[in-house]
């Protein structure tokens with residue numbers, strides 16, 4: 102069952118946030134395994150909250166030594182497996198990417214961030230060479246403004262398109278609700294709307310993200326089965 106791996110060499114770009122958003126959405130409809138590959142265990146902390154979705158299992162004991170086995174176990178038990186990594190240690194990233202049906206590379210909308218995202222892409226390309234298979238990936242723009250499209254962002258999106266780099270059409274907008282999830286150890290659905298603004302918009306954003314990921318997984322599964330038929 103599909104394995105989705107979040108990769109980015111840079112910290113603070115919204116990997117863990119996006120991984121939690123995707124996992125909690127998918128867990129409304131399916132069993133989801135979420136691997137917390139960050140030694141600081143931010144997702145494990147989040148999952149200690151009272152309202153962790155029932156169909157979401159967090160795997161906390163993940164390191165370079167065991168990651169292939171844990172992905173295997175999670176993928177057998179769950180419909181979706183989501184892997185969040187800290188992003189600096191090269192080996193664990195390569196190992197996780199080797200198992201990925203989709204790699205998501207979150208990046209913020211600055212030129213420097215875009216350059217970091219290119220490093221994430223390089224990992225995907227390396228893996229493709231090593232394994233002689235196509236590794237589907239998408240860039241995910243994070244922490245974008247709900248109100249305005251900056252010139253830098255327009256330029257970055259155009260540069261990705263010119264370079265043939267694939268970018269998700271859903272962006273993760275900068276929202277207080279996405280921070281509040283971690284502060285209160287709650288899924289979006291249980292945030293206190295009297296204290297946190299725009300929870301509904303945050304939920305709609307997470308739903309759109311999950312829907313796009315599912316449609317890409319369907320598309321790539323179809324492509325790979327077509328390729329196998331040709332072979």
Ligand SMILES: Nc1ncnc2c1ncn2[C@@H]1O[C@H](COP(=O)(O)OP(=O)(O)O)[C@@H](O)[C@H]1O
Nearest residue numbers: 112113114115116117118244274275276279280
């Ligand atoms: N879309 C967002 N809206 C608001 N805050 C965000 C968003 N994405 C990330 N953050 C905040 O930015 C910081 C880094 O995000 P995090 O998901 O932990 O990044 P990473 O896992 O890439 O290091 C955290 O404080 C998080 O709450």
Ligand SMILES: [Mg+2]
Nearest residue numbers: 116117139187
């Ligand atoms: Mg993180």
